[in-house]
Amino acid sequence: MTKSEIIEQYDKYVIPNYVRNPIVFVKADGVHVWDENNRRYLDLFSGWAVSSLGHCNPRVTKAIQEQAATLVHMPNIYYTKPQGQLAKYISENSFQGQCFFCNSGAEANESAIKLARLHYSHKGKYKIITMDDSFHGRTLATITATGQPKYHRGFAPLLEGFSYVPFNSIGGVEKAIDDKTCAIMLEPIQGEGGINVADYDFMTQLRKLCDERDILLIFDEVQCGMGRTGKFFAYQHYGIHPDIMTLAKSLGNGTAIGAMEATPEVAKSLAPGTHASTFGGNPLACAAAVSVFETIQSENLLNNAVEMGRYATDRLSRFAREISCIADVRGLGLMIGIELKIPASDVVKKCMEAGLLLNCTHETVIRFMPPLNVQKVHIDEGLDILESVLKA
Numbered sequence: 001m002t003k004s005e006i007i008e009q010y011d012k013y014v015i016p017n018y019v020r021n022p023i024v025f026v027k028a029d030g031v032h033v034w035d036e037n038n039r040r041y042l043d044l045f046s047g048w049a050v051s052s053l054g055h056c057n058p059r060v061t062k063a064i065q066e067q068a069a070t071l072v073h074m075p076n077i078y079y080t081k082p083q084g085q086l087a088k089y090i091s092e093n094s095f096q097g098q099c100f101f102c103n104s105g106a107e108a109n110e111s112a113i114k115l116a117r118l119h120y121s122h123k124g125k126y127k128i129i130t131m132d133d134s135f136h137g138r139t140l141a142t143i144t145a146t147g148q149p150k151y152h153r154g155f156a157p158l159l160e161g162f163s164y165v166p167f168n169s170i171g172g173v174e175k176a177i178d179d180k181t182c183a184i185m186l187e188p189i190q191g192e193g194g195i196n197v198a199d200y201d202f203m204t205q206l207r208k209l210c211d212e213r214d215i216l217l218i219f220d221e222v223q224c225g226m227g228r229t230g231k232f233f234a235y236q237h238y239g240i241h242p243d244i245m246t247l248a249k250s251l252g253n254g255t256a257i258g259a260m261e262a263t264p265e266v267a268k269s270l271a272p273g274t275h276a277s278t279f280g281g282n283p284l285a286c287a288a289a290v291s292v293f294e295t296i297q298s299e300n301l302l303n304n305a306v307e308m309g310r311y312a313t314d315r316l317s318r319f320a321r322e323i324s325c326i327a328d329v330r331g332l333g334l335m336i337g338i339e340l341k342i343p344a345s346d347v348v349k350k351c352m353e354a355g356l357l358l359n360c361t362h363e364t365v366i367r368f369m370p371p372l373n374v375q376k377v378h379i380d381e382g383l384d385i386l387e388s389v390l391k392a
């Protein structure tokens with residue numbers, strides 16, 4: 001099929017709810033992807049931080065191939081080996097909780113919202129406080145949780161019981177709490193919101209407040225989790241832990257999987273019949289995610305994320321001092337935002353034309369989220385392109 005035939009097929013049969021660039025990608029390997037003309041692109045965005053071990057990572061591919069030839073799906077009324085193994089990896093590397101598996105970030109957050117309400121239903125507590133500029137997904141409950149009015153437009157009435165406070169404002173949270181509040185939900189580093197890092201004091205005070213007021217603390221680590229910030233989970237930079245955490249995106253390095261982990265005490269509320277997912281925790285996705293954990297550990301990728309994050313941030317900060325259109329460079333590990341004083345979408349488009357894939361969020365912020373196993377040579381190649389586009 002030609003490129004125009006492929007695009008025509010989309011035009012006729014696929015709902016146009018995405019703005020697509022006119023490129024047809026056909027294959028990928030590590031930090032590179034190729035279009036149908038065999039043109040190579042450097043991918044330093046990792047498809048919304050999904051392909052965190054690089055595209056078609058050999059260990060993950062092998063795990064998928066072996067599992068696909070062994071057992072792909074069994075309903076959750078039986079046991080399979082990969083689901084338990086994956087839950088153990090998540091639990092042992094975080095806060096010793098228990099997991100529920102689903103297929104996406106929105107579903108993981110939907111589960112967290114349901115669990116928080118269920119856990120406190122006997123006390124009549126149902127309200128959830130989230131942050132301005134947050135992003136939690138596209139289901140009705142998760143757009144309601146998302147503190148950005150643009151995602152609410154056209155979907156009224158939204159779910160009852162949500163309120164939004166400024167990110168990093170403990171005073172704002174205190175004011176919003178009442179005796180019906182069951183949870184506070186936030187991303188330790190906001191992704192879609194423009195790579196905003198939670199303050200240390202804010203996070204520690206939130207934990208204290210939740211303990212004092214009998215409120216659950218939910219961390220959405222769908223984007224910032226799984227090693228992206230140089231620790232397995234971003235909350236581990238703060239010396240506290242949540243009651244519930246959600247994961248997706250890079251958990252399966254491209255296979256569709258989401259997870260919600262809760263402390264055993266809270267997890268008990270998700271009794272049989274309260275929640276479920278047909279595909280959740282299927283052996284194929286779980287085997288891929290198990291190999292993601294094993295690869296991060298055996299290849300020491302948390303350290304690489306710290307080192308490469310520092311390398312990229314140092315170079316970007318030096319460049320920011322030379323060029324007036326960069327307002328800020330911020331982030332943690334390999335979750336880096338470059339805030340411009342000009343619209344970032346044009347810059348991202350020009351980078352793409354030059355063979356570099358990045359992303360623009362919040363109008364003016366370039367998201368730089370290369371795979372955790374990225375090397376200096378790729379960072380230099382990518383930043384050479386970005387810098388020449390910004391200079392031009």
Ligand SMILES: Cc1ncc(COP(=O)(O)O)c(C=O)c1O
Nearest residue numbers: 104105106135136137191222223
């Ligand atoms: C922090 C966060 N939570 C939830 C989601 C929703 O994930 P999904 O698109 O897999 O439903 C996203 C997606 O960008 C996200 O960044």
